Amino acid sequence: MDTIIIDGKQTARSVLQRLSAQIGQLKQSGHTPGLAVVLVGEDPASRVYVNSKVKACEELGIYSQKWALPTETTQEELVQLIRQLNADDRIHGILVQSPPPKHIDEQAVVLAIDPRKDVDGFHPINVAKLVLEDPTGFVPCTPLGCMELLSACGIPTQGKHAVVIGRSMIVGKPMAHLLVGKRANATVTIAHSRTADLPGLCRTADILVAAVGRPGLVTADFIKPGAVVLDVGINRVEDATRPRGYRIVGDVDFASVQPLCSAITPVPGGVGPMTIAMLMSNTVKACKLACGA
Amino acid sequence: MDTIIIDGKQTARSVLQRLSAQIGQLKQSGHTPGLAVVLVGEDPASRVYVNSKVKACEELGIYSQKWALPTETTQEELVQLIRQLNADDRIHGILVQSPPPKHIDEQAVVLAIDPRKDVDGFHPINVAKLVLEDPTGFVPCTPLGCMELLSACGIPTQGKHAVVIGRSMIVGKPMAHLLVGKRANATVTIAHSRTADLPGLCRTADILVAAVGRPGLVTADFIKPGAVVLDVGINRVEDATRPRGYRIVGDVDFASVQPLCSAITPVPGGVGPMTIAMLMSNTVKACKLACGA
Numbered sequence: 112m113d114t115i116i117i118d119g120k121q122t123a124r125s126v127l128q129r130l131s132a133q134i135g136q137l138k139q140s141g142h143t144p145g146l147a148v149v150l151v152g153e154d155p156a157s158r159v160y161v162n163s164k165v166k167a168c169e170e171l172g173i174y175s176q177k178w179a180l181p182t183e184t185t186q187e188e189l190v191q192l193i194r195q196l197n198a199d200d201r202i203h204g205i206l207v208q209s210p211p212p213k214h215i216d217e218q219a220v221v222l223a224i225d226p227r228k229d230v231d232g233f234h235p236i237n238v239a240k241l242v243l244e245d246p247t248g249f250v251p252c253t254p255l256g257c258m259e260l261l262s263a264c265g266i267p268t269q270g271k272h273a274v275v276i277g278r279s280m281i282v283g284k285p286m287a288h289l290l291v292g293k294r295a296n297a298t299v300t301i302a303h304s305r306t307a308d309l310p311g312l313c314r315t316a317d318i319l320v321a322a323v324g325r326p327g328l329v330t331a332d333f334i335k336p337g338a339v340v341l342d343v344g345i346n347r348v349e350d351a352t353r354p355r356g357y358r359i360v361g362d363v364d365f366a367s368v369q370p371l372c373s374a375i376t377p378v379p380g381g382v383g384p385m386t387i388a389m390l391m392s393n394t395v396k397a398c399k400l401a402c403g404a
Numbered sequence: 405m406d407t408i409i410i411d412g413k414q415t416a417r418s419v420l421q422r423l424s425a426q427i428g429q430l431k432q433s434g435h436t437p438g439l440a441v442v443l444v445g446e447d448p449a450s451r452v453y454v455n456s457k458v459k460a461c462e463e464l465g466i467y468s469q470k471w472a473l474p475t476e477t478t479q480e481e482l483v484q485l486i487r488q489l490n491a492d493d494r495i496h497g498i499l500v501q502s503p504p505p506k507h508i509d510e511q512a513v514v515l516a517i518d519p520r521k522d523v524d525g526f527h528p529i530n531v532a533k534l535v536l537e538d539p540t541g542f543v544p545c546t547p548l549g550c551m552e553l554l555s556a557c558g559i560p561t562q563g564k565h566a567v568v569i570g571r572s573m574i575v576g577k578p579m580a581h582l583l584v585g586k587r588a589n590a591t592v593t594i595a596h597s598r599t600a601d602l603p604g605l606c607r608t609a610d611i612l613v614a615a616v617g618r619p620g621l622v623t624a625d626f627i628k629p630g631a632v633v634l635d636v637g638i639n640r641v642e643d644a645t646r647p648r649g650y651r652i653v654g655d656v657d658f659a660s661v662q663p664l665c666s667a668i669t670p671v672p673g674g675v676g677p678m679t680i681a682m683l684m685s686n687t688v689k690a691c692k693l694a695c696g697a
Contacts, residue, residue: 238535239528242577270600278584284535291571291594298605300593301584307563312591315608 112336115264115374119256119381122263123388127171130388130395134172137398144398145174146204146230146390147196151189152182152212161208167387173394174201182212189215190223197225203397204230206390227400230393233280241285244292247400249393254286256385257320257341258295264374266318266339269296274313276329276362277322278303282343286320309333321362331367340368340375343382405629408557408667412549412674415556416681420464423681423688427465430691437691438467439497439523439683440489444482445475445505454501460680466687467494475505482508483516490518496690497523499683520693523686525578534581540693542686547579549678550613550634551588557667559611559632562589567606569622569655570615571596575636579613602626614655624660633661633668636675 134144146168150161161177168175178192189207196205205228207220221229226236232249240248261268273290277283278301290297302312304323313319313333321329322343334340344362361378369375376382398404427437439461443454454470461468471485482500489498498521500513514522519529525542533541554561566583570576571594583590595605597616606612606626614622615636627633637655654671662668669675691697 235532235536236528238532242531242535243528243573270598272600272605280536287594291596296596296598298593298595298599300591301580302591303584303589305563305589306591307565312565 112370112373114369114372116369117260117264117374117376117381119260119376119384122260123384125263126259126385126388126392127167130391131171133395137395137402137404138172140402140404142398142402142404143172143174143201144203144395145176145201146206146394147176147178147199147202149178149180149189149192149205149207151180151184151207151215154210157208157210164206164387164390167391171391173391176202186215186219189220193220193223197228202228203401204228204390204394206231228397230390230397232285232393238280241288249397250289251281251285252386252389252393253282253343253382254289255389255392256382257286257343258289259385259389260341260376260382261318261339266374268318271297271317272300272315273297273318273320274300274302274316275320275322276302276309276313277343279322282322286322290318323362325362326360327362327364329363329368331364331371334368334371336371337373338371340372341382342376342378344378345383405663405666407662407665409662410553410557410667410669410674412553412669412677415553416677418556419552419678419681419685420460423684424464426688430688430695430697431465433695433697435691435695435697436465436467436494437496437688438469438494439499439687440469440471440492440495442471442473442482442485442498442500444473444477444500444508447503450501450503457499457680457683460684461687464684466684469495479508479512482513486513486516490521495521496694497521497683497687499524521690523683523690525686526573531573534578537585542690543582544574544578545679545682545686546575546636546675547582548682548685549675550579550636551582552678552682553634553669553675554611554632559667561611564590564610565593565608566590566611566613567593567595567609568613568615569595569602569606570636572615575615579615583611616655618655619653620655620657622656622661624657624664627661627664629664630666631664633665634675635669635671637671638676
């Protein structure tokens, strides 16, 4: 089969280009979108993510603030900073990099963020808006990026059977809601660790989304020929041949799956690059909603 | 096949009996659960529903208020009443009978209800709590009643494939969340009007929930032998042989489906009686949460 390797980098570039034009218009009317990125602690991976988010802002002309707080920051201090950012008119989006140190209650932090600035889409108000299909809400960036990839590649969803493996609040559940909603109209199955005969179920999928964090879980026997496969997994596996001693792989065993499907996202270079693009998109949306544009 | 006809009336009675004991304990510690039922307009079916809810309160010893407002009540007047009920310590649950007259914005009314008194489970805060599996939230009564029926009949859900036909906020979506959550652990498919080959999909279901409002939609060709079928539909169909000129039927063609399945809810007498029982259950829960019991 002639498989389309879905190019997340290219699609992300198109999204950023579209946003760039919108940001230009906003600035002309006196509004500059602003994002605050908050990092607590020293986790090296988190540091990389935060820096790439700030860099994306700079490249697009989004005003950004980077707050790097020490590990011993208290919950109260963090919430105090969020209140300050909630009140700051220059800031339209607030992102607290996950995971915070263990003494911080992540859910309390999410609740402290003004839902109108919750560009991660984790606040209960935004969770409800997603379920209620209220377009003023913010949707988590990764599933939003998956929908954008489907749309950019012209992959129809209406009446198709989509199977989402994983029921997390960050990917699985929002992905299912986006797919089953009236804009996409897919028939959606949510599968998870307790699902019986996962391969057999997945073989009924026209669109398969893997979001579990288990390297190579999805193998050829999961695939209906011609299916579309979106791989959300970002897993480190040891690899002595690599300079850093590991490589990044998805939840899909790309080599065995790719020949069977009509389209597939690689890891890296598939869903990953879309996540930051959609964060930028949510920030621009927050700015537009705030200024009534 | 020896089919179990699931007796909703009997299960509802058991639920009410359990609640009766809890209400007795609450009263001994000085707390009486209270429910306010608000009806706007003259719709005869709504009047019947409201009266049966008030009657259920009286039989259980739940304090109740019935507000019957004229059709011409304004949105502002209705919201004003809800604010008054929000502030009334005797009232733990507030239910505004649906549908209100057309000049009333139902979503605005839902938002006016204190989420802690939203025993219908329609407020966005409760929608989010359901998705987040927060047990302090309120779940809509009909899907909650379906889960209670499964549990009362000892029907296992873990690893089973449940297909829910219908994606409404009142039944389909909350039902899917209850089934896919960590307490039930089912694999869940949400199907709807745009689903391709609905009969074929439904034949993969161990548990089939029909909640679309189309009389007799589910026929024998939808059923895997041995499946459990929950019929949420309540449809009026003309019937000249009946004194009222109609009879009530579900979404399931009972006569053809019943012989194939291991258990099925009849209409009437299946899911219907559970809805009021779960409303009482939510009211008792609201009282317990309010008084810290």
